[in-house]
Amino acid sequence: ETGVTQTPRHLVMGMTNKKSLKCEQHLGHNAMYWYKQSAKKPLELMFVYNFKEQTENNSVPSRFSPECPNSSHLFLHLHTLQPEDSALYLCASSQAQTETQYFGPGTRLLVL
Amino acid sequence: GQNIDQPTEMTATEGAIVQINCTYQTSGFNGLFWYQQHAGEAPTFLSYNVLDGLEEKGRFSSFLSRSKGYSYLLLKELQMKDSASYLCAVRSLMDSNYQLIWGAGTKLIIKP
Numbered sequence: 001e002t003g004v005t006q007t008p009r010h011l012v013m014g015m016t017n018k019k020s021l022k023c024e025q026h027l028g029h030n031a032m033y034w035y036k037q038s039a040k041k042p043l044e045l046m047f048v049y050n051f052k053e054q055t056e057n058n059s060v061p062s063r064f065s066p067e068c069p070n071s072s073h074l075f076l077h078l079h080t081l082q083p084e085d086s087a088l089y090l091c092a093s094s095q096a097q098t099e100t101q102y103f104g105p106g107t108r109l110l111v112l
Numbered sequence: 113g114q115n116i117d118q119p120t121e122m123t124a125t126e127g128a129i130v131q132i133n134c135t136y137q138t139s140g141f142n143g144l145f146w147y148q149q150h151a152g153e154a155p156t157f158l159s160y161n162v163l164d165g166l167e168e169k170g171r172f173s174s175f176l177s178r179s180k181g182y183s184y185l186l187l188k189e190l191q192m193k194d195s196a197s198y199l200c201a202v203r204s205l206m207d208s209n210y211q212l213i214w215g216a217g218t219k220l221i222i223k224p
Contacts, residue, residue, distance in 0.1 A: 004154070040120070042214040043155075043199070056209070090154065097210050098203075100145070103154040 003027065004104035006091050012110045013081065021076040021107045023091030031097050032074040034066060037088040037106070049074060050097055081111045114138045116215035118200050123221045124190055132185045132218045134200035142210065146174050146185045147199040149217065155199055158185070187220075195222045 004025045013019050025032065034046040048056035049068040063085075065077040074091055088108050092101040116136045124130040136144070143162040147155040161167055161176035161183060173186040187194055200215040 040216055042116070042216045043201075043212075045211065056211075098142075100157050100160060101212070102157065103147075105152075105154045108152075 004091060004093055004102055006089075006104035006107055008107055009105065010108045010110075012112065013078070014112055015081060015083075017081075018077070018079040020078065021089055021091075021109075023074040023076075023104055025072055025074075025091075025093040025102075025104075027093055027095075027102060029093035029095050029102075030071055031094045031099075032068060032071070033092040033094075033101065034074065034076050035090040035092065037090055043090070047076075048097070055097070078109075081109075083111050085109065086111045114202075114204060114213045116200055116202060116213055118198075118215040118218045120216070121219045121221065123223060124187075126190055126192060126222055126224050128190050129186065129188050130190060130220065132187075132198050132200075132220065134183045134185070134215055136181050136183075136200075136202045136213075136215075138181075138202050138204045138213055140205040141178060141202060142205045143203040144174075144176055144183050145201045145203070145212070146172075146183075147201065148196050149199060150196045158198075190222050192222050192224070194220065196220060 007022045031050045036044045046060045047066045067075040088106045090106045091104040094101045118134045146158040149155040159174035166175045171188045176183045197217040199217045201212045
């Protein structure tokens with residue numbers, strides 16, 4: 001595959017479950033991002049990793065836990081989520097934080 | 113504060129021309145991006161403007177006026193496949209960090 005891939009594409013989970021979202025980029029980029037997209041709202045930046053180091057955490061609740069084992073992979077670990085966390089979670093990557101971001105197709109999350 | 117405004121929804125006719133406006137109030141302006149997002153898919157990069165003026169790329173053009181805090185995306189010879197949301201984003205340099213500030217997107221509906 002090319003570009004930025006995300007799995008799973010759809011996820012339904014209860015508030016007591018633990019799940020993980022996976023993102024992989026095949027572009028040789030050094031920066032990776034997690035965004036939350038809710039209906040009719042701007043994209044919300046959650047986390048930024050640059051060369052595997054977290055450079056930004058936009059006051060995200062601790063029930064969201066990112067992990068970046070290398071420059072090509074990014075995970076978002078989820079636990080004890082709330083219904084208001086239901087949204088589209090998008091991963092993006094860029095060559096550097098100053099460059100254009102390229103997005104994956106997202107994971108549509110529903111928390112029951 | 114940082115703010116981006118764009119219309120929520122627009123309707124246009126196949127074969128026509130449509131202009132989607134974006135106004136912004138940000139500090140540390142460092143470029144403006146337009147992305148296209150079809151329902152259920154990843155945002156895809158369309159254009160980038162950092163200097164004033166018009167950038168043309170096939171049927172799509174993007175304009176920037178930094179003094180007015182204003183940009184537009186112009187779509188010509190509209191096709192049904194152009195039905196999508198169009199996201200405006202401003203890159204801002206603050207405290208030595210670059211960040212993208214996103215608008216909520218404009219949903220464009222193309223009618224036959």
